[in-house]
Amino acid sequence: MNDTPGWASPGSAPSNGQQPDSTGPQPPEQPSDQAGTDQPQPPTKWSKEQPPSGQWTAPHPQGPGQAPPPPPPGPGWGGRPPAGPGGYGGPGGGYNGWGGGPNRGYGGQPGWGGNWGPPPAAKPGVIPLRPLGVGEILDGAVSTMRTYWRTVLGISLTVSVVTEIIVVLLQGLVLDDSATTDTLSDPSASLDEVSRALGDTMLSSGVVFVVALLGTIAATALLTNVTSRAVLGKSVTTGEAWRDARPQLLRLIGLTLLLPLLAFVIIAAGTLPGIAVALAGSVGAGVALAVLGGLGAGVVAAWIVIRFSLASPALMLEKQSIRKSMSRSAKLVRGSWWRVFGIQLLAQIIAGIVSSIIVVPFAFLAGALSGDGLSSLVNGSTGSLGWTFLIVSGIGAVIGRTLTFPITAGVTVLLYIDQRIRREALDLDLARAAGVQGYGSEAPGTTPRS
Template sequence: MNDTPGWASPGSSPSDDRGAGTPGPSGAPDASSKWSKEQPPAGQWAAPTGPGGGPVPPQAGGPGWAGGPQRGGWGQPPAAKPGVIPLRPLGVGEILDGAVSTLRAHWRTVLGITITVSVITQICDILVQRYLVPRPPEVDPNADPEEALRQLGDQLNATLVGTAPVMAITLIATLFTTALLTVVISRSVLGREVALSDAWREARPRLPQLLGLTLLLPLIAAAVLAVGLLPGLLLGSAGGAALAALGGIAAAVVTLWLMVRFALASPALMLERQGVIQSMRRSAKLVRGAWWRVFGILLLTVLLTFLVSLIITIPFGLIAYAVDGEGLGGLLSGSTPEFGWPFLIITGIGAVIASSVTYPISAGVTVLLYVDQRIRREALDLELARAAGVNENGSAPGDDTPRS
């Protein structure tokens, strides 16, 4: 076990498939085991009672004793919290709070990562929009159907030309922030500081594999969507349009299911030193049986970060419209002004601030979801407690709080 949570190789756990000869949860023996075929019926366990009819108090060292080996139960002390989360299965609020607590506790390192990446990203984005992205073609509302179709094609081409560089820049930014923040958050679970140089040294060897994963997941989504839309598009009639719509909906559902299933692949790749395909299999294994829970937490995180981003960027957008172009009157009139440097710079500042706040929250939720699923399935909290040096009474080093 190293000093970070995912470094322990995942061993036999409840998430693993049961082998032959292992009795199932119902107590029924496996056909290949050496258990007798004649087993007594499953009994209904009742708590033992004392002479007065009350419950028997737990014995020292027994399973219900406060110093016993169980992770929970009667008389069990609170779970140790050496870092930003308690070492036990987490609730939704604790996962979100852990992501925000990481930002507060390690703000120098976290903001050093996000601000640096966001500033470089926005500078590249501004230069691309200013010099590479063509101006959208004018649309004639009185054009005949053939001309309107040609104008629509020109608009789509301009959109693709303008979107492709921005998506590539965003992909690279996401790659670096994910790699570095995963290391920072994994250390924060153990209550340990990590400098930016340490995070970079630890994350750098995993960047090629993370890049492969970051490219593979969108390709899988695009392939699924293409398979769903292609039959209807090839027909080209009214029936083909309906078929394309149905195929697109089905493909979107499959894509969503796959993306949630592989949502924990990135922390598995970074923290377990796994390859691209192995990390995807690992994520699918951890999400199995908890798809709706993982989906709900990720959806809530997306909504929260979207709202935070809007709250930050809308004032900067209004200021940019007021300073550049035709002002707010041009915005309300619905015209499309040609934006200059002031507009791009002001909106870029707003985007940097928004990204610096939302990136750590998104990355934190993903990593803590991974940790939570491993705690639930593999008792990773015991490994984390040993790595953090938690005392026998369940307290972290330096924590003298009495626990009873």
């Protein structure tokens, strides 16, 4: 017999040492003086092997005048409650209250919303304070932009306008590449002219890239503080975000320039042996070696960039140096490289799609409004399109950056927070900072780490 609390075997009697009465007429009690030799007695050994009193009951129904059976055990884990109007478990039916009414748990007691699993995690801000899924990270970035749109879009729009004005002025006044485009499209151009034109094109593209990169750095620095406050459900003004980001801005610029430079050095080192072989006379072998070396170096560069991709929020939120922030990023990404890579890649794809939906129509509109029409845009000779093309396409670029800055910056910050929640139980500190009472103090509310 199993006498575990909450469990009762059918037909068993209470183990309190009392023998329940049997039903039916009982034989008259023998007087003590008549218990003689004429009464058959069971063997001595048989009487000693009898089961103890109070362990067996009669298999037939209870007779009149007998004590009522003990009440069934209360509802609980394995207990069987009495049947109610809807069947086992009382009103609403269901065994042990399962499905028997709102907020009914196993055993007929109030449960966790009628479902298995721990109670929902606290959500003081845009994300729940627990390990996040991919959709929750993307939704958190969009929710930050939607909830605090005045600050987020104000920062993105300001940075985008300033950046695009500088780019347009450089392209219209300094980096006029119309001669370069004509040289590259001329089949009779000499090798020196082509090389000079390619150098000018790379210089122009590099200057535009650096200016756009500086704008991205500024937007990332400001939006990092906004997103970190949004996790706690707290708003922040543009001035407050700037005051928090300004002490770390130079370090962020150095970090953001260091990572592309590091990737460029790795790729250049991979292609250098092939270039040397090609210059030595074996052009075919040199080109093949350069391509293979470039592909291998590209893989290494991508691994390095993703490994240090969380250094920017670590630098801004933990007030770390460049070296320590890179070390923090490497520690957080270790063992989760593919996950971080996939989420970052997905965010970049989404941002690219959103930007293309806006920028491409503006580019075609700019080509149609310019003097040379759409043919110049299709041929790529944008240097001769003039100010009309630059201004109209610049407006599209401003709108595209305004919408994509919050997505890319928000995903990076939330991914950093998610990795710290998984590895360092940051959700407990965030809950205390947000003023959540009793978070993590009970076992059902604890969150497994990975």
